[in-house]
Amino acid sequence: MSNIAIHYTVSCANCGLQKICFANGLHDSDLGQLDELVDRKPSLLKGDMLFRAGEKFSSLFAIRAGAIKVFSYDQNNTEVIHGFYLPGDIVGMDSLAYTDYQFNAVALDVTTVCEIPYGQLTELANQVPNLHLQIFNLMSQEIVNNRFYTSLLTQKTADQRLAHFILMMSSKYKSRGYLHTKFRLNILHRDVANYLNLTPETVSRILAKFNKENIVSWKKKEISILDEARLRDFAGEDAVSCD
Amino acid sequence: MSNIAIHYTVSCANCGLQKICFANGLHDSDLGQLDELVDRKPSLLKGDMLFRAGEKFSSLFAIRAGAIKVFSYDQNNTEVIHGFYLPGDIVGMDSLAYTDYQFNAVALDVTTVCEIPYGQLTELANQVPNLHLQIFNLMSQEIVNNRFYTSLLTQKTADQRLAHFILMMSSKYKSRGYLHTKFRLNILHRDVANYLNLTPETVSRILAKFNKENIVSWKKKEISILDEARLRDFAGEDAVSCD
DNA sequence: GTTAAAAATTGATATAGGTTAAGTAATTGG
DNA sequence: CCAATTACTTAACCTATATCAATTTTTAAC
DSSP, X not given: OOOOOOOOOOOGGGOTTGGGSTTTTOOHHHHHHHHHHOEEXXXXXXXXXXXXXXXXXXXXEXXXXXXXXXXXXXXXXXXXXXXXXXXXXXXXXXXXXXXXXXXXXXXXXXXXXXXXXXXXXXXXHHHOHHHHHHHHHHHHHHHHHHXXXXXXXXXXXXXXXXXHHHHHHHHHXXXXXXXXXXXEOOOOXXXXXXXXXXXXXXXXXXXXXXXXXXXXXXXXXXXXXXXXXXXXXXXXXSOOOOO | OOOOOOOOOOOGXXXXXXXXXXXXXXXXXXHHHHHHHOEEOOOBOTTOEEEOTTSBOOEEEEEEESXXXXXXXXXXXXXXXXXXXXXXXXXXGGGTTSSBOOSEEEESSXXXXXXXXXXXXXXXXXXXXXXXXXXXXXXXXXXXXXHHHHHHHHHOOHHHHHHHHHHHHHHHHHHTTSOSSEEEOOOOHHHHHHHTTOOHHHHHHHHHHHHHTTSEEEETTEEEESOHHHHHHHHOSSOOOOO
16 A cells, blocks of 8 residues: 655645535635635545544544444444544534544555644634534434335345445545546455445355356455446345435 | 323423423523524324435424334334433434435324424524534433444343343433332333343243232233332343433 | 564354234224 | 134244355555
């Protein structure tokens, strides 16, 4: 893996993720103000913690590049994975009602984020009504996404869950303008299993099947969707849309 | 079941649920304004829909009495239950990023709600910064509750899930100042099973066990917690706190 | 590059909770 | 109040996926 720590300095106005980040729905004049309070942090390396549960809550983070895993520990100290966040996603909204972060967030890859100090954000929002609405919208979408995820866990078989997961990631890349049939996803199969409430063995067996039938190949962090139609058949009837 | 449709007219300032509703964190002067935009609707009867998925989103609802079930349908037209909402809870925040309600909400009992038109709420919030924060907080709590619920489904056995559910409901009643060891809960066992991703048969078997061992009795919508300590043992180590 | 550690694979076996079925109890609507 | 419907219970059996175990492959660290 490359270790180059690029320090992004592009402004919100020029950011390719503008449409999906907070900046969505703001006027040019307001964008400049948001831009000023955003702290563009140097890259996180794989395994670096963005924040830990119990640390003082201070900021939201917009992901610019890389991937973040959000998780907690259950009483047996096993990880409970709540989500994987990709460029354009916002991390930390779950903790905004609390004095401390409620979950852990770790970089799965070289990752760059914009840090948005919450205090300053709410101050700015008092002058820019659209920003309040934008935050409401993102949080409401997060709730709906969680509900969709619950349905996935409770209503779908192992095959369907994994097929959905792959389509979901593909759809995220597509909506960000990247190739969606072939992409790198630096997530352990073990973590995918955990997220889908399966064991690594089950994920491995299903991937072996998908591979044998030339539907999906997922080897060494590289996913290729070879037969999207059949993958959708496996996923079941619900459309995979995502933000 | 009683059919008396009480039309509540008490103001926010005098509402016993003040501490847990939007009114929390507002000054007396602001409370009056919130009070004016709240529409106190006549009671819903059991089975009445508060709103349906696909209807135009217009309002949030604060529950004053009764119980609301929020659910969607999966591709087989089976209900997916996302939550049960009791007095002091707010329903509808999930849909606020959308033009339509994203879920269905039905009364499980005679239920009274305060309707809070979203447009007017955001207008008022522009004058009352605390109100924005209050809405942020409620939404963030909803996200954290959903994550806790996911952990329950993925990490706990059937016994633990049901024990947790009973303790959760008990805790809600307790925090609202009601007796928490003996209360009426007008939720079908079938719906509890659905919510906990179990079958009615499994719930029935576990309740039979709890009953035989004098831990909990749940007959005809009446729950009695007979041995809270042992029920907590069944629930496992995580504390049941709830809002 | 080499090696140790971690992750993924594959097969055999086990089990929690689902499914089926057949009853009993509770609720609802006339 | 009575009949019909809907909800709940209990028991026997089954299955999807977990668990256990033994390799193989990949990754990370020197």
